Amino acid sequence: MMDCAGAGASLFERAGGRKYLNAVERRRFAKAAASAKTDIRLFCLALSLSGGRISEVLALTPRTIDLDACTVTIHTLKRRKSGVVRQVPVPHWLIRDLDRAFDIRQRQRDPLEATRRLWRWSRTTAWRRVKEIMAMAEITQTAAMPKGLRHGFGVNAIANLVPQNLVQRWLGHASPKTTAIYCDVCGSDERDLAARMWTGEYPTPIGMMLEKLGSGWRLLSSYWRMLI
Incomplete structure (x- = not known):
């Protein structure tokens, strides 16, 4: 049998599962x-x-x-x-x-x-x-x-x-x-390029926590300035 894979070959099954080990x-x-x-x-x-x-x-x-x-x-x-x-x-x-x-x-x-x-x-x-x-x-x-x-x-x-x-x-x-x-x-280089689109676009749990801490600190500073 000849090597007949070609343009129609794929590394994914129709349902989307991988045919290769990562x-x-x-x-x-x-x-x-x-x-x-x-x-x-x-x-x-x-x-x-x-x-x-x-x-x-x-x-x-x-x-x-x-x-x-x-x-x-x-x-x-x-x-x-x-x-x-x-x-x-x-x-x-x-x-x-x-x-x-x-x-x-x-x-x-x-x-x-x-x-x-x-x-x-x-x-x-x-x-x-x-x-x-x-x-x-x-x-x-x-x-x-x-x-x-x-x-x-x-x-x-x-x-x-x-x-x-x-x-x-x-x-x-x-x-x-x-x-x-x-x-x-999709390899590591492709993921690095894609990651540039996500930076700052979608909040992460840690980012949201830091943002809340920052807001709380600003509120506390304003309160102390009013007292002084």
Whole structure:
């Protein structure tokens, strides 16, 4: 199947719910994963930090892990042309933990072991384990699925000013129109601009309290001046 998302794709369902994990949820997910068994923890983190699809991460082998460059090579799915791969940079500590858990460097020396999958689960098992971590992190509704992590990766990258062409390459999108949907999410810069409209326009509880205190102080001062 080709990458068919485009102008009609959206990060929101019709009812308005998000299809992606926001920054707070991503942190909760990582924290929940930290308490899981090592193989589950690493799978969840690889999924979240690479932006890969669940089947793409399940296909990772020792050969696809570059221990020196700290990248993972992902065989891109959902494209007309087969054999399309992409390299995605990931944190050095994730590469270190993968090496420790799966003996990556040693297995890379063996032609047979180098091509065996790191996680030999079925897609259904992987899905269930990710959902369990989502539940532990109290992530619910539409975003609470593996694809929510992929969308969250894209949103997080754009929010941190990663060039759109890099995000497109890391996610394995055939068209820049697919990647462009991540630019539609309201980020911190947009909120800062919007906040300028609210300043002084709408009273806050603290502002109202200070205003009352100020009025009371002015009234008291006027009273004392009359006495004097």
